[in-house]
Amino acid sequence: MKNSKYVTGIYWDDKDLLNGVKEIQDKGISIYDVRTPFPVHGLDDVLKLKRSQLPRLGFIAGGIGAIVAFLFQMWVFTESWPINFGGKPYLSVPSFIPVTFELAVLFAAISLVFGFLIKSGIGPGAPTIIFDERTSDDAFLVVIELEDETHGDKITTVLNEAGAQEIKNVEPTKTENDA
Numbered sequence: 456m457k458n459s460k461y462v463t464g465i466y467w468d469d470k471d472l473l474n475g476v477k478e479i480q481d482k483g484i485s486i487y488d489v490r491t492p493f494p495v496h497g498l499d500d501v502l503k504l505k506r507s508q509l510p511r512l513g514f515i516a517g518g519i520g521a522i523v524a525f526l527f528q529m530w531v532f533t534e535s536w537p538i539n540f541g542g543k544p545y546l547s548v549p550s551f552i553p554v555t556f557e558l559a560v561l562f563a564a565i566s567l568v569f570g571f572l573i574k575s576g577i578g579p580g581a582p583t584i585i586f587d588e589r590t591s592d593d594a595f596l597v598v599i600e601l602e603d604e605t606h607g608d609k610i611t612t613v614l615n616e617a618g619a620q621e622i623k624n625v626e627p628t629k630t631e632n633d634a
Contacts, residue, residue: 459626460601461487462610463586464619465594469495472595475617476501479597482613488598490590512570513563520562524555586627 466472472495479486480501489498528551532538537545572578590596597619599610607624614622 460607461586461625461627462599462601462607462614463623463625464597464599464614464617465587465589465621465623466597466618467594467620469595471618472597473497473501475614475619476597478617479599479613482616484599484610484613486597487600488586490586490596490598492591492593492595495595507574509567509570509574513567516566517559517563521555521559523562524558525551528554584627586625587623 464475466475469491472489472491476486476489476498486502489502491498529546532547533545539545540547543550586598587594587596597614599614601607601610601624611622
């Protein structure tokens with residue numbers, strides 16, 4: 456947050472929010488953030504957000520976990536501790552599948568959690584930036600960065616035309632997470 460002044464517009468309905476965001480962008484105003492109490496279908500497309508790389512991270516980490524599990528089992532059952540179980544061969548691939556699958560899922564899950572926390576900047580100790588407390592309950596908030604005071608009047612007018620029910624100039628509060 457390089458700037459400490461923002462203009463926020465509150466919407467009470469997700470459909471109004473989507474229409475308002477479209478109108479704001481049509482007027483050439485850059486939206487800093489949109490805060491919602493639940494995921495809004497189609498908001499990513501309207502904001503033109505690029506697709507997340509988290510699925511790719513999960514796939515790669517899952518593949519690494521599967522390879523590690525398979526190679527470890529192969530080494531244990533052929534070199535380190537070869538035991539003949541009921542006459543099956545030392546390198547019995549079908550018996551390796553459950554552990555290989557579980558370790559793939561474990562690696563993928565852990566990498567996705569840490570990848571999400573790092574990418575989002577919401578890990579333990581990260582400051583929480585609050586523009587309006589109602590966004591965690593029932594309000595939809597559009598946040599626009601205020602470049603200068605004259606720009607604020609234009610933004611307020613555009614937000615009014617876009618159907619925002621409440622418009623405020625805010626300096627967000629930062630709180631430190633205790634986690």
